[in-house]
Amino acid sequence: MKKEKWIFIMSKVLPRIRIFEHKKIVQNNFLCPKTKGFSWHPKNEHIIFLILISFIALNLINILVLVWFSSTELSRFTGEADNMGLVAIYIQDWKRINISSPENKTYNFSFALNYTLNLNASANFQADSWWYTLIDKGNELVVAQDVPFSPNTTFNAITRENGLIVFANDSSGNIVNESVEFFVAVPSSAPKIHYISPDIFVCEGSYLSYFFNVTDLDEQIATPSINPTAPSSPFYVVFSRTINSTVRTYEIFSGILDKSDLGQANIGSRSFLENVSVSDGQYSDYNQTNITVIEINNAPAVSPIGVQTVWGSGENRTFYHELDANDAESGNVSGLNLTLQLIIRNSTNEPAYLFNITPMGIINFTANENQTGVYRVWIYVYDDGLKNYHPNITDYCNQPPTNKSSMVNFSITITNENRLPYITSYYPLNLSLAAYEGEAVYFNVTMFDPDWTLLDSYWYFDDALLKYESGFDNGTFSEINYTFSHSSSGNHTIRVNVTDGDLTNSYDSFVWNLSIIDVPVLETSFPGGEGGGAPGFLCREKWGCSQWNECKNAKDSLDRFALSNDQYPIIKENCDMNSWLGTYCGFQIRTCKDANKCNSTEEKPSEMQACYYTENPNCEDGIKNCHDESCEILVDCGGPCKPCPTCSDGMQNQGEEGVDCGGPCKQCQAERPLTKTPFRYFMVALIILLLLIVVIISLKHLKMERLRKLESRKI
Structure with a gap:
């Protein structure tokens, strides 16, 4: 490995300086002929001090270099020294990054949304650019990234x-990391x-889907709750998705809202004051929101x-209907x-009068x-609009609150x-088909009436x-x-009937025979296809559940046939697992509703669970339980009790x-972890202080020299 060599001359032993006083001094004579070694001449005193200062400064610079390189860990040192005070220091020339902050240790914070640390890094080469990647090691x-x-x-x-991980690259594009x-x-x-909006609006005939985020720095999935819920309210709340390890999204939702959710027709709107809570089992938070369902005119x-x-003569000449x-708001036609x-037109599209x-x-x-x-017949039906509206x-x-109409036509x-x-x-021409679940197949027929x-x-x-479709031409x-x-x-089978409406039920029919192949499904989609409500569409279940009912004693319920012989062993097993033994073993139920009405229960949540039974649950029993048609969020708070x-x-x-602030909440004042002052900065400050001391001493000696000169002149 190629090495660079810096040589610093350091005096191992300063030469002895013997100072002699001479009453008679040869002018400009630095060496005294009568004495071995150095002699001291007052006139040249500042030269000696400058030499001394140079030696001190040289050694201090040497210390500074050693401290600087060793403290930044830029390189590995080797070296040698001889008996003349010659020190050789070798620095290996590989490229390295040193991270001085953060360190490999634990940083303690109070609660905060951000945990800010210093990022101090250096390199033993000229870095063109720096970047870092932060990894959640636990997950x-x-x-x-980058x-x-x-x-x-x-x-x-x-x-x-x-x-x-800290990265840097040099001018050649070489990347180094630490x-x-x-x-x-x-x-x-x-x-x-x-944040949850204090006012949420949703229209009759649609559904509510409102998302909000929850932060839990303990990285727990908080349990959501909304009160009131079914049957007093059509709204539910569920966990939706994870954004990162501490932030998660929840959804307030409903099924399609109708007149039953409003309570009655022509009310204009109905408001539900909802308490939305989240709890991690130890702490909780809640917001209030007013959800208004706006009535529409259907x-x-x-x-x-x-x-x-009908026949023009003979029997079957009468058409009675x-x-x-x-109308949901105005009522029915019979009232x-x-x-x-009524509009009637003949085959030439001219107005005709047949009946009223x-x-x-x-x-x-x-x-x-x-x-x-x-003849073609059109019947238009008009309502009266909303009597009261939001x-x-x-x-x-x-939509405006004015009247609306519908039309039915026939021939x-x-x-x-x-x-x-x-x-x-x-x-299809093939009357026997095979198809997969989830597959769409197209059918058609062409019709003719003589x-x-x-x-x-x-x-x-x-x-x-x-x-059903009506009014096809030939x-x-x-x-x-x-x-x-x-x-x-x-x-x-898929069957189609084609009819001309003859009272003798004359029609033609066509049938396809189908073999539908089962396909396992991991994730389904929203409703699709035709003929809503009938088989033939994909549907994603979306369950919302009411709050749990009050806990009932399991053994007593079994004796009263409120709990079946199949259900009791399951409840008792869960009670035993939680050490709720004997009379403390209870169960509670709730009702769950699929907001999308998929007619499937594959993803339906449990509607029964074991619970800790107490005879008179209340807000002071030291137990987290359900009573008074609601459930506590934490022990003796939330729900039917005082807010948590x-x-x-x-x-x-x-x-x-x-x-x-403080404790489980945000910190009361800005806090930031302290990091140690780098050692090299301390040494630089110490060296500057020593140099100042040396300069002051030198100036003092120069002043004393001038005083001696003045005294010698007086003599």
């Missing part, structure tokens, strides 16, 4: 085990809800009528709460031979001779109606694109050092 996660920095800066560490591991210790801290619901065929129309409008419709929605028509032909209905729900054929409709073509009557089509999965086709659900494996202490309640409690 083996990269927290920050972050550029300049030495002597700061960075934010994480709680518990940290791994820091690492250090350290631990950041914080006391047990309370979970903290970041359009009237009108049942389809379908194509109709009672319109099925209902004269809706307004009706009563205000109660009744059609009673008898045809004759002069009315033969095909002032922000347009802003949040994008009626009056004929003296009715011939059957038929299917002229179909797809009497040119408009046609209706009905699509079925086995015997379940998937899709030569047109009806279609469906159907996705088979993940619970439909086995043999099934938090870091935002304006009181000094739960071990806080001040009001809402």
Whole structure:
């Protein structure tokens, strides 16, 4: 290895200086001929001091160099010395990084959102750029990667085990790195809800999905709670996802909201004051929010009528129908709460009068031979709008509170001779198919009626109606694109019926035979496909549960048949595991609801659990339990009891050092871990002080020399 050599001359033993006083001194004679060695001449005293200062400064510089290089650990030293005071120091020339902060030790912090440490690093080469990577050693996660920095800066560490890797490169692009591991210790801290809006608005006919974040520096997944919940409120709260080791996201959600959630029609809106809490079992936090459900005006619901065929003479000449129309806000048509409008046109699209419709929605028509032909009929149904409405209905729900309408149309054929409709073509051509669960398959048929009557089509999965369409002209086709659900494996059929509405039920039909192959599913998607509510769509279960009921004694419940013989052993086993023995063994139940109504229970949470039984649960029994239709968040606080202490309640409690600070809360004042002053800075300061002392002494001697000169002149 190539070496560079610095040589420092250090005097091992300073030469003895003998000082002689001479009354007679030869001018400008430095060496006295009568004496061996050095003689002292007052006139040349400052020269001797300058030599002495030079020796001291040289040795101090030597010490500074040694201290500087050794303290930064830039290189490895070797060296030698001879008997003349010659010291040779060799410095190996490899490239290294030294991390002086953070050190391999534990840093203690109070609660804080950021744990800031000094990042001090140096190199024994000219570094072009610096960057670092921070690793969560406990979870083996990269927290920050390739972050550029300049030495002597700061960075934010994480709680518990940290791994820091510092990188630097030289002008040639060579990369050097050094690492250090350290631990950041914080006391047990309370979970903290970041922010929940004090007012949340959601419209009837939609669902609520509101996300908020919670920080828990203990890296625990806090348990969420919302009160009230079902059956008093349609809202639930669940853990959603992890952002990092200390921050997690939760969701307040509901199913599709309807009139039952509002309580009644024409109320305008309904507000739910909700307490949202999170708890880690030792500490908790909560926020209040007012969730307002805004009522909307729903359009009237009108049942389809379908194509109709009646005879112009003989029997079956009468068409009688009672319109099925209902409005969630205004009521039904039979109660004269809706307004009706009837339009009839013949085959040439001219207005025609065949029949009327009563205000109660009744059609009673008898045809004759002069009315033969095909007619199209439109019935419009209007409601009265909202009697009471929220002032922000347009802003949040994008609709005015005015009236809304719906329309149903159908065709009626009056004929003296009715011939059957038929299917002229179909797809797929193969009538026996194999398909996988989750696979979408396309079907269609082309229809024709020899009497040119408009046609209706009905699509079925086995015997379940998937899709109804009305008013097809000749030569047109009806279609469906159907996705088979993940619970439909086995043999099934897809059937389509085509009818002209003849009262004798004349129709044509077509059937495909299907073999559905089972496919395991790890993760499903949101509803899709056609024919909502029937089989044939994928659905992701989203369960929300009410709070647990009051704990009941398990043995007594078994004796009263409130607990079955199959359930009791499971409850007792869980009680034994928690040392809830004898009369202390209890159970409690809750109800869970799938907000997406997937008609599946694969992911349904448990609705029964073991619990610690006490006869009269209350807010002073020293037990975390449920009573008065709610559950405590921590022991004897939250839920039906007084609020639990938090870091935002304006009181000094739960071990806080001040009001809402210290202990499990944020630190009361800015704190920052102290790091040791580098040793080299101390030595530099010491050397400067020594040099100042030497200079002062030298100046003092020079002053004394001038005084001696003056005295000698006087003599």
